[in-house]
Amino acid sequence: MPRASHDGLSLDPLRMAAHGEAKEGNVDARSLEAVADALAPGNEPVDVKWRIEGGRSAEGRPMLAVHVEGAVPLTCQRCLASFEWPLARTTRVLLARDEAELAVLDNESDDEVIDGSARIGAQSLVGDEILLTLPFAPVHPDACP
Template identity: 40%
Template sequence: MKRQHDPLRLDVAAFAADGGALAGQWPGDSLVRLAESQSPPQDVPLGEVRWQVQGERRAVAGGEAELWLALSADTRVWLSCQRCLQPFEVPLALARRIRFVRGEAQAEALDAEIDDDVLALSRSIDLRELVEDELLLALPLVPRHSQCPMPLPMAADAASADDAPAERANPFAVLQSLKTDRGAS
């Protein structure tokens, strides 16, 4: 018989041993830290977060079974373009495999050895918090449009500089003329 699992507080060991699977969606504003990192236009709701988690217990010859969670989530987030400073919508999707081990020291050692994420096993984990953490880590470091919808102010300044005369007056020309006049006296 399969055990019932609370989709917010997850007993990872039992969930993985059962090969449990959960899926759902949350309103975008229910993930507070993710919501606070966004800058949507006024009166535009935040995108829903769709997620799935699958537990797996792998038998290992001569050792303790490995506990894994496969986590995927996707949403659309509103970020500010770092070039034009205008809000724009970015699709955000992730797929992570997380291995759970006994203790922080083992997690730290394995994290350096394998590509998958490694976490120390705790009695239970907050699934909503885990999904939110992973989405925050998936945000682009420098969000920007591939091409900004409006010309940038600096681009307009550069265009007007191109229209300016090629030769500018030397600011030291006046000093040079004073020096020359002094030498003539």
């Protein structure tokens, strides 16, 4: 299966937050290494739309809002058939200015925190958000067919 050879678009989180910049795109969820393992097997591309928007939290802290939208195939743990799991989620990710601040924020906040001073690949951020939306033990939402 072909994998993306790089991490796609590289982002400068603190700059995006300071300027209120947004980036968006599409990614094949099967090309995201961590996510691919969680999906039902198959070869068809799994298109997920993403948007990452810089801004400030209510507390005035730099943050990114990460939005993912689409549907991914999962294997039902009850009947082992695959079914489509809808994705529609926006998560806020707080940005620390350095590693020391990262440690403090990580303790204080329930939100996800990353070191905003380091560049990060859009795809790895999007991959993390997709993983967070996936159920630990996926089953058909109603009865199995």
